[in-house]
Amino acid sequence: MDHGFFRVISPARFCELLRGFAPVDSELMPLEDCLGRVLAEDILSGEDIPALDRSCMDGYAVRAADTFGASEGNPAYVELARSAAIDEVVSRPLHSGECMGIATGGSLPPGADAVIMVEHTQMLGDATVEIRKTVTPGENVMLKGEDVGQGQVAVPAGRRLRPQDVGLMAAIGCTSARVYRRPRCGVVSTGDELVPVDSVPRPGQIRDVNSHTLACMARQSGALVRAHGLVPDVREALQGALVRCLEENDVVFISGGSSIGTRDLTIEVLESFADSEILAHGVSISPGKPTILARVGGKPVLGLPGQVTSAQIVMLVFGQPLLVHLGGDAGAFDPGRLLMRPAKLGANLSSKPGREDYVRVRLEEQDGQCVAMPRLGKSGLLRTMLDADGLVRLPASLEGMRAGQDVDVWIF
Ligand SMILES: Nc1nc2c(c(=O)[nH]1)N[C@H]1C(S)=C(S)[C@@H](COP(=O)(O)OP(=O)(O)OC[C@H]3O[C@@H](n4cnc5c(N)ncnc54)[C@H](O)[C@@H]3O)O[C@H]1N2
Numbered sequence: 046m047d048h049g050f051f052r053v054i055s056p057a058r059f060c061e062l063l064r065g066f067a068p069v070d071s072e073l074m075p076l077e078d079c080l081g082r083v084l085a086e087d088i089l090s091g092e093d094i095p096a097l098d099r100s101c102m103d104g105y106a107v108r109a110a111d112t113f114g115a116s117e118g119n120p121a122y123v124e125l126a127r128s129a130a131i132d133e134v135v136s137r138p139l140h141s142g143e144c145m146g147i148a149t150g151g152s153l154p155p156g157a158d159a160v161i162m163v164e165h166t167q168m169l170g171d172a173t174v175e176i177r178k179t180v181t182p183g184e185n186v187m188l189k190g191e192d193v194g195q196g197q198v199a200v201p202a203g204r205r206l207r208p209q210d211v212g213l214m215a216a217i218g219c220t221s222a223r224v225y226r227r228p229r230c231g232v233v234s235t236g237d238e239l240v241p242v243d244s245v246p247r248p249g250q251i252r253d254v255n256s257h258t259l260a261c262m263a264r265q266s267g268a269l270v271r272a273h274g275l276v277p278d279v280r281e282a283l284q285g286a287l288v289r290c291l292e293e294n295d296v297v298f299i300s301g302g303s304s305i306g307t308r309d310l311t312i313e314v315l316e317s318f319a320d321s322e323i324l325a326h327g328v329s330i331s332p333g334k335p336t337i338l339a340r341v342g343g344k345p346v347l348g349l350p351g352q353v354t355s356a357q358i359v360m361l362v363f364g365q366p367l368l369v370h371l372g373g374d375a376g377a378f379d380p381g382r383l384l385m386r387p388a389k390l391g392a393n394l395s396s397k398p399g400r401e402d403y404v405r406v407r408l409e410e411q412d413g414q415c416v417a418m419p420r421l422g423k424s425g426l427l428r429t430m431l432d433a434d435g436l437v438r439l440p441a442s443l444e445g446m447r448a449g450q451d452v453d454v455w456i457f
């Protein structure tokens with residue numbers, strides 16, 4: 046690898062390289078701990094859910110044809126064959142001209158194909174029901190197998206489980222599921238100038254910020270994070286830290302030392318490992334150009350720029366999707382996953398063609414419109430990210446955007 050220049054690749058290509066890493070292995074998890082985890086295999090249903098046609102309403106199970114044409118002014122009349130308890134399965138078929146009292150959730154008798162709500166009926170004596178509304182076949186009925194049929198996939202592999210997924214799993218009697226392990230993620234910060242947060246920096250030193258922001262962001266993406274502390278710009282120190290970090294984790298994030306300054310050892314050290322390949326050094330985004338991606342012993346190592354805001358942007362654009370992908374989530378790189386909000390751009394923006402820009406914006410309400418006000422600032426400062434609600438992405442093809450243009454703001 047030529048260290049003199051970045052060989053800048055497109056962000057799309059960078060994501061393709063990230064997708065090339067295999068997800069972590071799986072573990073068996075009790076149902077109650079499955080929320081937020083990613084299914085490692087399809088959950089098949091051994092039964093129809095619902096198991097039988099069930100009523101959605103309190104009322105009467107009927108043959109819909111017996112109600113055709115019925116209205117307030119022209120009711121139909123059917124005989125009440127019986128009423129059934131909610132957990133009762135009635136085997137006697139419902140004949141034409143009959144109805145059966147039924148509760149919400151109760152099973153329909155054979156022959157019935159609809160339920161009329163009790164408020165659209167009137168009992169006449171104790172055996173005749175006046176029907177004041179027409180119901181169509183299937184009306185107010187949950188059909189057998191409508192949620193999931195026997196042998197069908199109830200919840201697919203690669204799905205991050207939400208409460209509603211857990212609900213269907215409960216319905217089919219799934220007490221545990223195979224889910225991907227949470228990826229173990231190591232974070233290393235490099236730089237002679239860095240001191241821990243509980244130190245008082247002497248002039249020239251600064252407190253380590255990136256270990257904290259990156260760890261928080263990795264946790265947001267479901268990873269188990271271990272901060273491996275501060276590493277000086279010394280080859281052997283970085284080598285040692287990376288060896289430990291790679292041993293203990295599925296993925297490693299290194300902040301700092303990604304540029305081409307004389308101190309920037311990251312590439313050199315990564316290359317020194319026997320089983321390593323530098324997949325990328327430089328990606329056409331701003332901020333974040335001097336980003337590194339390597340494979341060491343099959344594991345991804347992402348080298349993030351030291352600049353505090355650049356590191357966060359790279360983590361948002363590449364690091365978090367990588368973690369989600371390693372955690373088995375099939376939609377990790379799906380742009381449809383991002384929380385987007387439409388807005389009008391509040392100021393002109395310029396951009397270098399060929400480079401994808403991520404502009405921090407604050408959302409403001411102006412004359413009933415949502416306006417995205419750019420918060421421009423240096424990527425070595427923290428403030429723009431604190432003031433921002435999200436990012437506007439300027440595609441590489443643009444030289445800029447004009448105030449008033451429609452934009453989609455990626456909310457973070
Ligand atoms: N000749 C060139 N120089 C630089 C280029 C370039 O293309 N050609 N790219 C610039 C860009 S863009 C960035 S971003 C930085 C990236 O630098 P490094 O990744 O090598 O990071 P460092 O030099 O180690 O640090 C940069 C800056 O960030 C501060 N820093 C580092 N780590 C932390 C931390 N954990 N917490 C807080 N602050 C941190 C560090 O003190 C430096 O001020 O390179 C440009 N140079």
Ligand code: MOO
Nearest residue numbers: 332333334355424
């Ligand atoms: O692109 Mo750097 O990452 O300007 O801050």
